[in-house]
Amino acid sequence: MAEVESISNQLCQAVDGNFEFYVHTDSDEIAVQKLAQLNNFVLDSVRRTIRDLQASRDELETRVEERTQRLNLVLTATNDGIWEWDIASGNITLSQRWSSMLGLPYAAGPQHPDEWLRRVHDDDRAKVQRSLYQHLDGLTSSVNVEYRIRDAYGGWRTMLCRGLCQRDDRGVAIRMAGTQTDTTEQRLVDPLTLLPNGDYLDLLLRERLSRSPQSPLALVKFQLLNVASLFEGVAVEEAITALRGLVQQMRRQLPPQVALIALPEHTFAMIFEINDAEWLDYALEPLEALLAQPVEIDGQQVWLSHVSGVAVLSPSEPVSVDEWRHRSRLALANARQSDIGSRRYYSESLRQWERQNSQAEQLIRGALATRGVRCFVQPIIDVSKGEVRCFEALMRLQAPGGKIVAPGSFIEVAERSGLISPLWEALMKQALPMLKDDAIRQRFGDRFLLSVNLSTRQLMDPSLLDTLLEALDHHGIPCHRLQIEVTETSVLSDPVKAFRILDRIRAAGIRVALDDFGSGYSSLAQLTSMPMDTVKIDRELVTDVTTLPRKRHVLSAVIALCQRLDYGIVVEGVEECETLKLLCEWGVTDIQGYVYARPLSLDRLVDDFPSLKPCRPDVDAESARVC
Secondary structure: HHHHHHHHHHHHHHHHHOOOOOOOOOOOOOHHHHHHHHHHHHHHHHHEEEEEEEHHHHHHHHHHHHHHHHHHHHHOOOEEEEEEEEEOOOOEOOOOHHHHHOOOOOOOOOOOOOHHOOOOOHHHHHHHHHHHHHHHHOOOOEEEEEEEEEOOOOOHHHHHHHEEEEEOOOOOOEEEEEEEEEEHHHHHHHHOOOEEEEHHHHHHHHHHHHHOOOOEEEEEEEOOOOOHHOOOOOOOOHHHHHHHHHHHHHHOOOOOOOEEEEEHHHHEEEEEEOOOHHHHHHHHHHHHHHHHHEEEEEEEOOOOOEEEEEEOOOOOOOHHHHHHHHHHHHHHHHHOOOOOOOOOOOOOHHHHHHHHHOOOOOOOHHHOOOOOOOEEEEEEOOOOOEEEEEEEEEEEEEEEEEEEEEEHOOOOHHHOOOOOHHHHHHHHHHHHHHHHHHHHHHHHHOOOOOEEEEHHHHHOOOHHHHHHHHHHHHOOOOOEEEEEEEEEHHOOOOHHHHHHHHHHHHOOOOOOEEEOOOOOOOHHHHHHOOOOEEEOOOOHOOOOOOOOOHHHHHHHHHHHHHHHHEEEEEOOOOOOOOHHHHHOOOOOOEEEOOOOOOOEEHHHHHHHOHHHHHHHHOOOHHHHOOO
């Protein structure tokens, strides 16, 4: 029994979890020795089992650690924070990453859900709560909701919240956990400029309008009109880098608390709290000074043009976000119709301007749909021969009820809206056949030109020449019978491109006339470089020329210069016989104006056109026409 008790005492070590021993016995009895040997076999088996379990445990811990590292890597790479909602206590736990995404200090341990929800935008809070509770109640397979949340700096970020609920074997929810992904760059950042976008502007506008009391506010919009110039002749990446550099410089010119926001069509918005208009002038002065400087790109200087519109709100004025944005759009649209660098403020008169534009657009669309585009023509007379040199095709619209509407009421709207092209096509379909009309040819011969006006949009269209040639070919008209008229303003919107297109048009045999010379900001320097055949002198230089000596000197100098440069000359707006006589004395042969004929519809041209006689300087100009 002593030997058995010795074995028992040795086995007591295993009670404490120690299996690293062997059972020894000094007994000579075979049974005792077998008992000791059997215990050693068991101990060996236990040790092997423990080693296997430890190896499995180590392997499992390694795999868990690897998966944890992978998960952390994925969460870090995807900019995700982690949240957990303990259903029983009602508290949430937010990860350090969740807090840092919003610039918040990390608060370890459980928190009340309001610490999260109170930062959610008022318009999104109910949506977030609904998504959480619908999944908690088993109505949805997961939580998946995007919302806006305020960060520690007072700004807004967009987040995508996803999560799943853990349930016990009875289906009762135990906890809910998930991730929060920052989607601000996808939702609130403009990809081209990397500035906040229009959705972010809406957030700021709603926030400013909800404050009480309000300060006077101004929504300012700047539009860069020729950003495309940055992309000409350089790699796209270089142009984008230059543009981003410019907008960062623009941001630095603004007060720190004023965000610069990118909108479509290279437009930028800012919200100012203002005291008066003079203060706003002062605040915008650095920005306007920057935009007056060229942008350096690939060793070249590119000058950008801009306009701006401002909508000011008084604290007592109840205005919605949509209305505020609409006012700023009206002010900016009005600025685009003015000089480069203009700034326009919203006023109620712009409402009337908007209504007129809307009515004009409806008139245009109605005319296009009902064949209400009418072609009128006005002759250009060679007074030395008493014959028609050219007919200018003039567009008119027939309104419901039969009233004929002049282009001054709709042409600007047509150009801005892009409707000028279908209008022009409808005009050409009526005008070109007159060159083949038997009655017109019998009355006026078959050598006169047809002159048509082009808008800036049409002039800058690379396919313009193809369009002209196709129309001429369709009607069987030779190129030398057509003349296009362009204004200096349209050419100077992009001189290099315009000159290239005009050179191609002239090379095809189509004549080019510079229209309205002498109106606006016409430059004598352009006469030496612009590719053209004829200069049409505007009525602005002609009106009262017989009674105003200084105007007479200017007009005679312009005519003399054009004659020396060997351009064809057409003087427009001639309404009086005395003016006609003076022009004849100066050697002008081509006249356009009421002194000969008002614009006539094509169907009345042959019957209503007066007979003509040559005009000589030594003969009374009255004899050159039939009044």
